[in-house]
Amino acid sequence: MRQDNFIFPKNKKKYFRKFSKIKSVAAYLPEKVVTNDDIINANKLTMKDSVIRKSIGTYQRRVADDHEVDSDILARAAQSCMTKANLHVDKLSKIIATKFFGDNLLPMTASMVQRKLGCSYATQSFDVDGGVTSFLHAIDLGTRYINSGDEYVLIASGGICNRLISKTDPRVAFLFGDGAASVLLEFSDEPHFLASYFYTNHTYYEIAATQKLKPEYTKKYFEKGDFSLFYDFYHMDNWKIAEEFYKIAAITVRDYLLEESNLKMSDIDLVLVTENNKPIWEITLDALGVEKDKSISLIHKYGNTMSAMLPLLLNEAYSTGRIETGMNILMLSHGEGFSGGGMIYRV
Incomplete structure (x- = not known):
């Protein structure tokens, strides 16, 4: 088309022998709340809160503490997701992390999430980059992994964005916030995706x-x-x-x-x-x-x-x-x- x-390529029918479903979903958001006026006052900007609300839609955002890194935020959301599912981390087949920058270029941030979750097994853990859409990419991968034999796939998405964003560039200064959410996929007898x-x-x-x-x-x-x-x-x-x-x-x-x-x-x-x-x-x-x-x-x-x-x-x-x-x-x-x-x- x-x-x-x-040209958008024509969609192709997928063939799955084993299906997936969402077992649990959880989120973690830092406690610190930063308003538009906080950013305006801290950086001596001439913009108005009402204009930002109308043009971008943000009133406030959550911001991580200075000592926190992406894996801290991601691991908290992931642990909450595992607790909701009443599943031990060693039951996981794979851990996929999607983030903006991560703790480090290498090793992958997912490896540190694995450590902070307390894994005792060498469960495959890796990052999926791609910004905003990377969560859906990870979900798509997770369904395919379960189709090929994996049992539980944990996806932890988000982390820290605000720290790497200019506070004077009007296109981005008020737009971004920190936070994470996690989704656990498991095998299903019937199709859900x-x-x-x-x-x-x-x-x-x-x-x-x-x-x-x-x-x-x-x-x-x-x-x-x-x-x-x-x-x-x-x-x-x-x-x-x-x-x-x-x-x-x-x-x-x-x-x-x-x-x-x-x-x-x-x-x-x-x-x-x-x-x-x-x-x-x-x-x-x-x-x-x-x-x-x-x-x-x-x-x-x-x-x-x-x-x-x-x-x-x-x-x-x-x-x-x-x-x-x-x-x-x-x-x-x-x-x-x-x-x-x-x-x-x-x-």
């Missing part, structure tokens, strides 16, 4: 990206545990350049998911969309023809938590009773690269 001078579709469009590669690192800086700063080099690390161009593509991508992903699952949009009970910012969330819902009361928004109190956004929405839906057995949930993400996609999950 050709859209906006870019009914469809999936992913794409990457390199045309918009530069719109949301990190700075390029000079090799000599990496050794001078990072290997000594000094993260000051990475302040103002994430830059965002004018996202409205890609506004039409957001709409086209959302519609295309929706149509392919419905086709694969043999469902209609009227069969979808809840739509969860990553909130890159409030306008993108609204544009996506509008393109899908979905009213806001059929979705959930958390950006006003948590900000953009990158790969934690979708699992935080899932956790909110489960914990508030928005999700009931038999429901069909459509999850959709727009991420850096541009890399995006979606899945349909039947509870």
